[in-house]
Amino acid sequence: MRKIVEDLIRIDGVIGSLLVGKDGLVVSSTLLEDEDAEVLGAMSAAMFGTIAKAAERIGIGALRDTIVEAAEGSIQLIEAEDLILVVITEKGVNLGMIRIEMRKAARRVREEIPM
Amino acid sequence: MPDPTNPGGKGIADLDMREIVTVTRPTLGALAPVAAFRALRLGGLETVAGPGLNRAVYLAGRRWAQSLTLASPADLFRTMAEMRLGVPKLLHQSSETIEIELAESLSAAGLPAVGQPLCHFEAGFLAGALSRLTGGRVQVRETACWGTGQQSCIFVAKLEPRS
Numbered sequence: 001m002r003k004i005v006e007d008l009i010r011i012d013g014v015i016g017s018l019l020v021g022k023d024g025l026v027v028s029s030t031l032l033e034d035e036d037a038e039v040l041g042a043m044s045a046a047m048f049g050t051i052a053k054a055a056e057r058i059g060i061g062a063l064r065d066t067i068v069e070a071a072e073g074s075i076q077l078i079e080a081e082d083l084i085l086v087v088i089t090e091k092g093v094n095l096g097m098i099r100i101e102m103r104k105a106a107r108r109v110r111e112e113i114p115m
Numbered sequence: 116m117p118d119p120t121n122p123g124g125k126g127i128a129d130l131d132m133r134e135i136v137t138v139t140r141p142t143l144g145a146l147a148p149v150a151a152f153r154a155l156r157l158g159g160l161e162t163v164a165g166p167g168l169n170r171a172v173y174l175a176g177r178r179w180a181q182s183l184t185l186a187s188p189a190d191l192f193r194t195m196a197e198m199r200l201g202v203p204k205l206l207h208q209s210s211e212t213i214e215i216e217l218a219e220s221l222s223a224a225g226l227p228a229v230g231q232p233l234c235h236f237e238a239g240f241l242a243g244a245l246s247r248l249t250g251g252r253v254q255v256r257e258t259a260c261w262g263t264g265q266q267s268c269i270f271v272a273k274l275e276p277r278s
Contacts, residue, residue, distance in 0.1 A: 038174070041170060052167070
């Protein structure tokens with residue numbers, strides 16, 4: 001799992017990546033400070049969980065991924081079984097390309113999870 | 116023009132734990148029904164975010180415990196019972212792990228099984244308190260719960276070496 005998260009940070013414009021449980025527990029992170037990873041992991045799960053509940057409530061089905069664009073960058077989250085892959089980017093990056101790479105990474109995560 | 120509803124200009128996120136736990140209720144005191152906590156935790160947060168807020172609840176419990184002055188494990192257990200978080204009992208201890216049973220847990224005692232542990236707040240509280248007592252990082256996982264069909268809750272604390 002560590003390798004998958006580390007591969008994502010090598011993409012141009014990506015400044016952080018982590019893999020967290022849907023309950024917010026950090027599985028792997030490229031962030032330097034454990035404290036940052038822990039708080040961002042909790043926030044990512046809260047974000048994903050809230051949007052997933054909204055999607056369910058609206059009746060559009062299970063949430064697969066989400067992109068949050070902000071003034072100085074973006075956060076992208078994608079589901080991988082019981083985990084969420086999170087990538088933080090600088091502004092002005094190719095969000096579509098990063099999304100494609102995240103989908104590939106999510107597939108690798110699913111393959112590594114024992115059945 | 117200063118905001119009359121917020122003369123200090125402080126937001127909720129700026130409150131420290133001492134301010135958060137200050138209670139001015141001369142008639143009613145500092146304790147509230149378990150039902151109030153559960154209505155918020157399970158009736159509110161869970162409905163809005165599912166398991167997504169479990170870690171936030173864990174971190175809230177940890178932050179609170181880290182703000183307390185605890186002299187010993189016995190002091191921690193006494194404090195948890197006094198605060199009505201549950202009745203803790205030490206099951207097993209080694210240099211790497213501590214196993215604690217919590218009877219009558221705030222979050223879950225009496226609930227039907229729902230296929231998942233529910234005491235994230237208590238787990239975080241134990242993590243914060245044990246971290247204060249040991250001086251190292253502590254991760255706590257709940258291994259048995261009313262939420263998974265047991266009649267008490269069991270927590271395993273993993274002690275990480277001091278950095």
